[in-house]
Amino acid sequence: MNMIVTIRSADAGESIFARLKALIASRPASPDAARFEARQLISMAMADTWQADSLWGAADAFHVHFDFMMQTIDINGAGDPNLRILRTKCRFYLEQVEALCQSMSRR
Known part of the structure; x- marks a missing residue:
């Protein structure tokens, strides 16, 4: 599995990343609420x-x-x-999920 290549989608991906950015900025009421929203992104x-x-x-x-x-x-x-590094890692793994989904849907 190649986790280095980043594939970006057009509009759908940007809305996911916009939601991630909003989620991080909003500081959900509880860790459980944050986890639920993060699972929605996935x-x-x-x-x-x-x-x-x-x-x-x-x-x-x-x-x-x-x-x-x-x-x-x-x-x-x-x-x-240290949050900058963690934000970057969250974005990286979310991009990888999206890239894997895109590659599988093309098969």
């Missing part, structure tokens, strides 16, 4: 594809980094300098 990215191990691996990695980012915000606040 569901949007996975729509209409078969479930491959690599797809779920990327999705799980997204959730782990997203949860860690939310915990970091709760503990250290939104100004923590």
Whole structure:
């Protein structure tokens, strides 16, 4: 599995990333609410594809980094300098989920 190549979609992908950005900025009321919204993002990215191990691996990695980012915000606040790295990793794994979905839908 190549996790380096980034494939961007047109409008659908941008709406997913806009929702991710809004979710991060909004600081949901609870970690559970944040996890639920993050799972919705993954569901949007996975729509209409078969479930491959690599797809779920990327999705799980997204959730782990997203949860860690939310915990970091709760503990250290939104100004923590490490959040930039975590945001980048969340975006990376969400892009990988989207890329895997796109590649599977072309088969």
